[in-house]
Amino acid sequence: MAGPQRAPGGFPVVGVIGGGQLARMMQGPAVELGVQLSVLAEAPDAAAALVIPSAPVGDHRDVEAVRAFARTCDVVTFDHEHVPPDVLDALVADGVALHPSPQALRFAQDKLAMRERLTTLGLPCPRWAAAHDADAVRAFGDEVGWPVVAKTPRGGYDGKGVRVVDGPDRVDELSDWLQEAGRPGPLEGGVLLEEKVAFTRELAVLVARSPSGQAAAWPVVETVQVDGICTEVLAPAPGLDGDLAARATETGLRIAGELGVTGVLAVELFEVPGAPGEQGGDGASYVVNELAMRPHNSGHWSMDGAVTGQFEQHVRAVLDLPLGDPSARSAWTVMANVLGGDQPGDEELYPAYRHVMARDPGVKVHLYGKGVRPGRKIGHVNVSTADADGLAAARERATHAAHYLRGTVRE
Ligand SMILES: Nc1ncnc2c1ncn2[C@@H]1O[C@H](COP(=O)(O)OP(=O)(O)O)[C@@H](O)[C@H]1O
Numbered sequence: 001m002a003g004p005q006r007a008p009g010g011f012p013v014v015g016v017i018g019g020g021q022l023a024r025m026m027q028g029p030a031v032e033l034g035v036q037l038s039v040l041a042e043a044p045d046a047a048a049a050l051v052i053p054s055a056p057v058g059d060h061r062d063v064e065a066v067r068a069f070a071r072t073c074d075v076v077t078f079d080h081e082h083v084p085p086d087v088l089d090a091l092v093a094d095g096v097a098l099h100p101s102p103q104a105l106r107f108a109q110d111k112l113a114m115r116e117r118l119t120t121l122g123l124p125c126p127r128w129a130a131a132h133d134a135d136a137v138r139a140f141g142d143e144v145g146w147p148v149v150a151k152t153p154r155g156g157y158d159g160k161g162v163r164v165v166d167g168p169d170r171v172d173e174l175s176d177w178l179q180e181a182g183r184p185g186p187l188e189g190g191v192l193l194e195e196k197v198a199f200t201r202e203l204a205v206l207v208a209r210s211p212s213g214q215a216a217a218w219p220v221v222e223t224v225q226v227d228g229i230c231t232e233v234l235a236p237a238p239g240l241d242g243d244l245a246a247r248a249t250e251t252g253l254r255i256a257g258e259l260g261v262t263g264v265l266a267v268e269l270f271e272v273p274g275a276p277g278e279q280g281g282d283g284a285s286y287v288v289n290e291l292a293m294r295p296h297n298s299g300h301w302s303m304d305g306a307v308t309g310q311f312e313q314h315v316r317a318v319l320d321l322p323l324g325d326p327s328a329r330s331a332w333t334v335m336a337n338v339l340g341g342d343q344p345g346d347e348e349l350y351p352a353y354r355h356v357m358a359r360d361p362g363v364k365v366h367l368y369g370k371g372v373r374p375g376r377k378i379g380h381v382n383v384s385t386a387d388a389d390g391l392a393a394a395r396e397r398a399t400h401a402a403h404y405l406r407g408t409v410r411e
């Protein structure tokens with residue numbers, strides 16, 4: 001495999017396994033930093049392969065393809081969490097510098113392993129259990145109350161591995177769902193069951209940690225999910241209790257340290273009403289939903305809204321460079337995802353893109369070069385405002401732009 005062409009000056013090459021939008025968005029800051037990226041892409045037209053000159057095509061499950069790719073890089077990181085354990089082990093045996101390490105990554109790849117580890121660390125989780133059969137699901141639901149949430153431990157994203165089970169008479173449908181062809185991830189370890197958390201909203205803590213242990217945390221954000229897909233992020237989370245924000249940040253940093261995460265770590269949280277006197281007496285608390293060990297949708301706001309965006313920080317972290325300042329640059333930044341439209345003619349994205357730019361020059365548009373499919377994330381927009389009272393207006397501007405690009409609003 002031909003290696004990437006190195007820049008003069010002894011600059012390292014960062015390899016990224018997976019050519020999706022996250023790898024693609026590392027390229028802008030990598031160019032500015034003078035760092036070479038090389039991506040192991042699914043296809044020549046993968047989102048990242050379109051913008052990174054060194055983009056050999058290979059399957060992330062093919063151990064020899066991944067080993068050959070890694071030999072051309074100084075460090076290797078990931079666009080997604082789906083590289084199988086045997087491939088990761090082979091890279092470690094070859095002495096490849098992997099960030100995050102397989103030991104850490106396991107807790108983002110496997111939601112059951114994650115629940116066990118967080119419970120051992122004493123971190124707040126929803127009540128949960130592992131179930132291997134329908135009786136175990138019924139027993140769990142009867143214990144914690146219906147409905148319950150069932151999750152495939154591996155391979156899910158955008159809510160695709162998540163199913164709500166309304167009652168004991170609906171458990172058979174769950175079994176059918178799990179057996180359906182194409183369901184993400186193997187189930188040999190059982191399915192993860194969780195109580196359905198009556199959260200007031202969803203939050204996310206994003207931190208970065210370098211191999212030498214330096215860490216930095218962005219402000220805690222609010223995330224809005226529709227049908228399991230993130231549609232909006234508000235940075236910082238409006239009205240968040242200061243003590244809760246501090247404890248959530250502490251939890252993010254603690255998880256990064258205890259698990260030995262290198263690179264960006266996202267911790268998804270549910271904010272829940274807490275009894276006064278509990279957890280610091282602020283009347284609100286949180287439980288951890290899940291972890292991601294890579295740049296994350298909840299951090300896209302930081303590309304325009306923070307001194308150091310998550311993609312720059314991830315590149316710095318995996319190279320063990322000093323980390324950048326994660327502070328917000330504005331009072332508020334709102335991120336709205338652009339999902340593929342479902343109306344005829346929506347593949348004509350370019351005219352809509354021109355309109356959005358003309359209508360509001362303050363909107364920062366990020367598109368991923370991906371084909372439009374209904375519900376698929378094809379881009380996002382960021383809107384920042386210095387006005388402390390400007391959140392609602394920024395939200396309106398961001399969602400308007402995202403909806404216009406989707407084709408669901410026409411003016
Ligand atoms: N235990 C739960 N209680 C209530 N809602 C949940 C629970 N688990 C997940 N959800 C909802 O489903 C969404 C997706 O679940 P998550 O485990 O984060 O899967 P994914 O890996 O697809 O992001 C969450 O953001 C939340 O809106």
Ligand SMILES: [Mg+2]
Pocket residue numbers: 268290
């Ligand atoms: Mg999630």
